[in-house]
Amino acid sequence: MDQKTTIYDIAKALDITAATVSRALNNNPKISEVTRKLVLETAAKMNYKQNRLAQSLRSGKSNNVGVIVPRIDSNFFASVIRGIEEELRPEGYHVIICQTNEDEMRQIENISTLLNAQVDGILMSISNVSEENDHVIQNVVDKNVPLIFFDRKKKMDGVSSVTINDLEGGYLATKNLIEQGCKRIAHLTGDQSLEIYDNRNKGYQKALLDSGLPFNPDYVFQVKSNVDAGRQAVDRLLSLNPPPDGIFSSSDFAALGAIQELKERGVRIPEEFCVFGFGNEPFTRFMELSISSVDQSPLEMGRMTAKVFLEQINNTDKIKIEKKVVLNPELHIRKSSSRNLSS
C-alpha cells in the first residue's frame, strides 16, 4: 500500500524496459513520441515519484546544501538562511540546517556528517577558530566540496566568502556619534578572535583617529551579546573619570542594555549620551527611544552566499574561484544618536 512505484513498475506495466522509461521521463530525444506519452501517462496514473536518493547516488550530486550557523533563533542568522533558501530552492537544492551553539566539537561533527551526507556544498558562519577546526575545514576544501563563509569568516586560501564591511560599519557608526558631538566614545566589542568584532573595533579606532579624538583603551570592553552585558559595561564605564558620553556597541542587545542602565541612572539620551548599535535587530526600530544601528542586510547576504555557491558549483573550469564579496553596511540613524543640532 505504501509501496513506492519505481520505473521498473512502469516498465513492467507497459512491457518495456526501465531504460526506456527513464529516457522517456528525462525527455531523451531518442524516444518516440508514442512511447513517451504512454510512459508519462502511466507514470501519472501510477503516481510515480522520482527517487532522488537513487538519482543522487548515481550522479554524485545530492542536491542538498548544508548551512552551519551558531544558532538559528537569531534574527540575523534566520534572515540569512531565508535568503539562502529562497535563492537555492528554484535551483532544486534543499537546505540542511546545522547549529553549533558556538561549540567547536559540534561544528566539527556537523561538517563531518554533512560530508557523509554528500552535500553539494557547505555554507557556514564559523563559531570557532582552532587548530582542529582548521584541519576539518581544510578537509572540505581538499574534497573539492564548495565551501562559502558568510559573515563570520576565516582566512583560508581557496575559500570564498560573503561578508559586510565591518570596518566601514564601525567607522561610520563612530563617525555619526562624533558628528553628534560625542567626545569620549566607548566601544563594546566581542570575541576578538572573530574578524567581525576585530574589524568593527578597527573601524571605531580609525574614526577616532581621523577625527583627531584620542583613543582610550579603558573605553573598550569585550562583552557578550546580551542585555545584561550592556548594563554591566555601563556600570563600569560611568565609574571612569571622565566617563564617556557615547557608546558604539558591536551588539544591539548590549546597546539596549546600556540604554536601559543609562536611563535608570538618569542619563538623558541622546542629549547627554548617544548610543549606536550594530545588527539592526527588529527591536531597535520598535523602541520608543529607537536605537541607531548598522544594518547588515542579512537577506542580501544569504542570497549572495547562495549565488556564490551556485557560481562555484556550475563552474566547470579546473581553476578554483575564490570570491570575496563584501557588502556595504547601511546606517540606520535613530533617536538614540540623534541630537537636534542647530549648528
Add this chain to the structure above:
Amino acid sequence: MDQKTTIYDIAKALDITAATVSRALNNNPKISEVTRKLVLETAAKMNYKQNRLAQSLRSGKSNNVGVIVPRIDSNFFASVIRGIEEELRPEGYHVIICQTNEDEMRQIENISTLLNAQVDGILMSISNVSEENDHVIQNVVDKNVPLIFFDRKKKMDGVSSVTINDLEGGYLATKNLIEQGCKRIAHLTGDQSLEIYDNRNKGYQKALLDSGLPFNPDYVFQVKSNVDAGRQAVDRLLSLNPPPDGIFSSSDFAALGAIQELKERGVRIPEEFCVFGFGNEPFTRFMELSISSVDQSPLEMGRMTAKVFLEQINNTDKIKIEKKVVLNPELHIRKSSSRNLSS
C-alpha cells in the same frame, strides 16, 4: 585527488571483499577481531567516510526530516526549528528547511520535493487550507511518511500535532484585561481559516461571557500580523462609540502598532487603555512600555514535535499513533496591562 574512498578501496587494499569491510565497520559479531582492527585502521588511514546516500538507498531511510514553515525569519518559527534540530541531531537526523511564504503552490511543491527526496518525516506548520492541499497532504499520510503538524494544524485523521492551547491563551489574556478593569475589550484576530486565530478568538469571547461582559462584534478586527495593521485598527476602533478601553491582539506586532497609535493620540497606557499581545516576541519585553503577551514556548514546541516524530518512526506496530500534544500557554504580564490596582 578528491576521489572518495569506498569500502571497495579498503577491500582491495586488504585483499578481502567489500562485504567483510562493511561488516567490520558495522561491528558485525561474525568478524574476527584481527580483521576488524585491520579494517578500522585502514579505513582511518585512507580517510574513509561512509556514503550516506548509498546507505539510505539500500535501507530506505534517508535520515532527513523536512520542516515546512511559512517563513523562517520570524522569532517563533526560528525557535521551533531550533528545538527540532536540537532534538533530532543526536538521533542522527538532518533537518531540511522549506519556506512557503504563505503561498499554497509552494507548500504543495515543497511537500512534493521532500517526498521525492525520501525524507523520513515531515514536520509542518500549514500556510493554507485548500482542496488541493488536502489532497497532497493526504498523499503523505497514505505513503506512510510520518507527518506532524505544529502550531498551525489542520484537522486530519491519523496525523499527530503539537500545538498550544490557543483558546486558553486567549482566555487568560482577556481575563487579565478584565481583571485590570477593562470593560470594553477589542480583539485583533487573524486569518479565521487558521485554527490558531479562531481559537484565540473563541478564548476571548469565552472570557467575556464568563465575566458577564457583552460581546460586541464591532470590536473584532481581522488584521495582518504587522505594526501598520495595528495602527489602522486603533484608528478605526477609536472612532467607535463607545470606543474600547482595551485590546487583546493575536499578534504582538499588531499590538505594538496599536500602542504606538494610542500613544500618539495621547491615550495613556495602561491607565486609560490596556493592551495584551500574543507570541511573546523579544521586543515585547524590551520596550520601555513593555508589552504583555502570551508565550507559546516555541523551543518546547519544536522539541516536542521532534519527539512525537521519533516515537512515530520508532513505532513498529502496525497501528498508527495519532498523538495530539497541547502545550500550555504562559502569560507574561507586563506594563501594557498592569495598572496599579489598590483595591
Add this chain to the structure above:
DNA sequence: TAGGTTTGTGCAATCGATTACATAATTACA
C-alpha cells in the same frame, strides 16, 4: 576419525535511476 558445530569470509543480489554500447527495425537512396 567420521560427523557435527562454530567461525569467518566470499558471492551475488538489492536499493532505483542512469547511460554507454549493442542491436533490431525501419527508412532512404542509388
Add this chain to the structure above:
DNA sequence: TGTAATTATGTAATCGATTGCACAAACCTA
C-alpha cells in the same frame, strides 16, 4: 533490391553499502 543511415529500444554496468545464503576451515565430540 541491396546497403547505408536513422530511429527506437534493450542489455548490462554503475553509483556505494548491506545482507541472506553458501561454503571452507577449524574445532569438537563420541
